[in-house]
Amino acid sequence: MQINRPDIVDEVAAAFADYEDALVANDVDRIIAFFTDDAVRFGVADQQVGLAEQTAWRKAQPPLPPGRRLKDTIITTYGADVAVVTTLFGYPGSDTLGRQSQSWLRLPSGWRIITAHVSHPAA
Secondary structure (H helix, E strand, C coil), X not given: CCXXXXXXXXXXXXXXXXXXXXXXXXXXXXXXXXXXXXXXXXXXXXXXXXXXXXXXXXXXXXXCCCCCEEEEEEEEEECCCEEEXXXXXXXXCCCCCEEXXXXXXXXXXXXXXXXXXXXXXXX
């Protein structure tokens, strides 16, 4: 198995950038489209299993604060069809960085998130 093929890393980076763009824009339909039907997402104080739960949760959430920034994003690919993306994220006015990880799988419909985890360090 080849790890970190440059062409696959580039594909996942583009998909991740599109996801981040949808997240910052609070475009719920676009966000949801990045997840598989049975994806599991653990948030800071929530969890969703499947698209129905995630859609309901996303629609109830306010938009992200303006100025979201990413730091130390790492994309690791395994073969041509599996990837893990980890990143730190923060917002203006705070030095606290949250953590985000996603497992991505290439499907006929494109790269999709199968698991996601978001956390913040304890205050």
